[in-house]
Amino acid sequence: MAKSRKPATRSKRKPAAKRDGFTLRDILRWSGRGLAALAGVWFFFVLLFTVVNPVFTPYMIAESWRHGGISRDWVAIEDVTPGMARAVVAAEDANFCLHWGFDIRAIRAALDEGAGRGASTLTQQVVKNVFLWQGRSWPRKALEALMTPVVELIWSKRRIVEVYLNVAETGKGVFGVEAAAQAYFEKPASALSATQAALIAAALPDPKGRNPARPSGFLRQKAAQITDGAATIRADGRAACFED
Structure with missing residues (x-):
């Protein structure tokens, strides 16, 4: 007589013990969440600064610590002499109204000419x-390349120029064109002449080494070129995107 077989019982597996520490997957997941949070905070400030003026910048804080304070007065673009905005655009980015954040022609020219030429818009x-x-570093340039199209998409061209006029370094511990006008010419930015505006714009590449109030022959020559350039972009319509 055949013996009856007992049904096989499945062995109960013990729950796997939790692993100590973080795995590579955990690190990547939390890193991704951290980067997404930082991107969200940055995007919030991009939206905020469309209507709220930046109180300070990282570089302003560093220079304030270095010099024991800085000189800076925010001024609306409509309260700056129009020649100042045109001079800055003519000096730094003549095709500002024609591109979406990157000047491809300037980039190609910079590649052809080497490190002696800049191409930043x-x-x-x-x-x-x-x-x-x-400073010059690849991480910063990479972030700048990612952020620039977003700012171009959200801010108006006029707002970009307005912010630039107020955050650009214009001297030792001096930021913005209003503080520069007061420091160099003892007048508000609304009262600057075309020549004075061009001198401030000419000093922008080296604000700590160039003094618009005591210009060298080179600075005067550069300012004259900027004055001509400002007149040109006004005449050919390349100033229309930031002027009323």
Whole structure:
């Protein structure tokens, strides 16, 4: 007589013990969440600064610590002499109204000519000045390249110029064109002449080494070129995007 077989019983598996520490997947997941949070905070400030003026920038804080304070007075673009905005655009980014944040022609020219020529647009400089840090580094340039199209999409061209006029370094511990006008010419930015505006714009590449109030022959020559350039972009319509 055949023996009856007992039904096989499945062995109960003990729950796997929790692993100590973090795995690579955990690290990547939390890193991704952290980056997304930082991107969200940055995007919030991009939206906020469409209507709220930046109180300070990372570079302003660093320079304030270095010099024991800075000189800076925010001024609305309509309270700045129109020649100042045109001079800055003519000096730094003549095709500002024609591009979406990157000047491809300037980039190609910079590649052809080497390190002696810059290709940063006004928008790129605003992104660097407001949200990032100074100096030449690939991480900063990569972030700048990612942020620039977003700022171009959300801010108006007029707003970009207005922010630039107020956050650009214009001297040792001096930021913005209003503080520069007071420091160099003892008058408000609304009362600057075309020549004085051009001198301030000519000093922008080296604000700590160039003095618009005591210009060298080189600075005067550069300012004259900027004055001509400002007249040109007004005549050919390349100033229309930031003027009334």
